[in-house]
Amino acid sequence: MCITSLKVNMLGGLSIRSGDVEINDGDNRSRKVWLLLAYMIYCRKRPITQEELVRLLWDDADSVTNPANALKTMFHRVRTTLDRLGDSAGHVLIVRQGGSYAWNCKVPLTLDVEAFDELCQSASDATRPKDRLERCLKALELYGGDFLEHFSSDPWVVPVAAYYHNVYLQVTHEVLPMLEEADRREEAALLCRQAIQLDPYCEELYWHLMRNLLDLERQKEAIVVYEEVTQLLYDNFGVNPSDELRALYREAMSSVSDLPLPLQEIQERLTEIDPDRGAMVCQFDFFRTLYQMESRLVARSGDAVHIALISVQGENNEPLPKRSLNRAMKNLLDQIRYSLRRGDVVAPCSVSQYIMMLPQANYENSCMVCQRILLSFARRYPHSPAKLHYSVQPLIPLM
Template sequence: MDSQTVLRVNMFGEFSMTYGDTTIMDQNSRSHKVWTLLEYVVTFRDKEISQNELIELLWPEEDDIGDPSNTLKTLLHRVRSQLGQLGEEDLRKAVTYRRGSYRWAPEIPCHIDVSEFDALCKRASKEDDPNKRLSALQQAIRLYKGDFLPRSALDSWVMPINTYYRTQYIKIVYEAIELLTQTGRFSEALAICQKAVTIDIYDEGLHLAMIKCLLATGAQRAALQHYKYVTDLFFTQFGVSPSDEMTALYKDVVKTDKNMELDFGVIKEGLQELDPKSRAFCCEYEFFKDIYQLEARGAMRTGEVIHIALITITSDSRKPLTQKQTNLTMDRLGEVIGTSLRRNDVYTRYSVTQYLMMLPSANFENAQMVVNRIVAAFRSQYPKMPVTLQNKVLPLDPLET
């Protein structure tokens, strides 16, 4: 082999082997067992693997495969043919067979991303210098390009290894973000967050860190958009409301730090709705609370009666609603509420299955009529929806001083 050229093996995000300018990778499902054998031998490259272990791995539920030992040797020949495509004859012998056992030839020099990842994580954990620790963490994060052997992700032997590496990756991501934000390097932290949320989209902590980094870099609008994306994601996928930490962060998102603006016309223009519609005003719950408290102050002074109404969806049978049914029902109910209320009325999605509305200048009877009209409109438009709409109307409590 050329002493200057080293075999490069990638196992994060894909399984590929590169030697010089030539790369081979699994793109043909018909050769899945060939690549499984190669992946397994590379993964457990430090030990000899018995042919019985490989036979159980490759044909776990196939009793009639003729002579399994010879079938495995035939598969080894196909593996060597794949390795031969790299253009180096010695690489054909990278998977060896001796005395009934298979293994990766230890004399073949190679760089394997998972090994480098492990080494960098270990180095970072032992490093006392924050800068050197951060450097090792960043190198490891760059190596992690996705799940371990994603095309074999459902194989039972791959799953625990994939879980280990993903957990380790998320751990070092949090460490790197903390070190970067402590020194004000928010743009670098943001880049790490943006990659990490594509790998583990349901880790709320990563989304929180990303929103904070967006705020710190002045990307106010992007922070607000990402907040709305995350809350919608958790509503629709898991049926859970935003956490207290997420809703508290929302208040920081909407606090815009403006430079001094002397043109009052520009200020007025900025206050106007970008897309005014003939429907009620839908807002985030944190905004709804502010509006409620403002109305409560006014009610104390003027004596005006204001009511709030709550509509809750439940299954109309003993079988609970699926998450898909809940999401569809809430989307449709939200549209009906928006078009049934007046433009100056305000409503919000309070929880996974509830909408909260504020109805100013309405006595109890009128407020109840409004809610009944919403329920009737929903029933008229979606008569086959398997849900019951429960509602409750209460007066707003004036703020006593």
């Protein structure tokens, strides 16, 4: 079979197609073969020296007894892989030029990253908003994933992947408002979900996704999105979603049901089911609401309410490894919950801290409660590397 043209994709996995035949980098046993092949194609407009290729394939070139021979063996494997596209394809596509290797540019080749660049530039040059939008969408369609995602840790791949990843996100953030203005909500929501797969910590993408789901009257999906991002941000950064996301969440919750409900049913929904003994455990967002409510009450009643913070650290105030910290925080929550009264409230406020609200407790009693928790934890987990610290302050009344 004669190779007349090739279609190569590098956004996502590496694949090479000739006619109806396609080969790809799904074979992990041939990692260096596909890495070399990707490099030859990406740098196909120039010859590549043996020294450069040895540095590419072997981190410590000195560990290779005979680099030239090792490279010949690797190219034999590369050519054998390319031969699956057609008879002698490997020798046609990779040629020697003196002491260097080169890709045969006489065989027509289309590369998705180059097409992506061209579409982005074409969109930038467009004068009509409609043309700009459609060209941007075509560019985003080409983006099947980050550049050579199976080789994301290789030094030469890292900056290239970062460049295309940033361009993809820039185009996405440009396109979303345009789709929304055109009332193409389904497309906008789908684009958000695709972009979140590549940038899972971008709150702006979640905002657009929730906004579009709400406009499509899919409130329950928007609520699920909020709950997922809340857990994701807390697990990884110990932070809560932005005020903008919380506002969308409240909008979703307020419109989740169109039917009026009788007071008895609403009260049943509000009633805590199978409450645990001990303190009430909630998320920080809800804790803040309770705090604000209590501060209003204290301003009128003058009752004593204190806020206590317990922090988890390692020796010499160093942070604990993530696994040890997660275990310590889980164990600490159990001790806090069952050391407090049912009228007390506790919430995580960072990856290494719990905040507690202690109604009708003065400063001395609040300190005694914290000391009891620390002592209980030390007795229950004597070999834990966690070191606990606490601080207590009065709740500030709303003036």
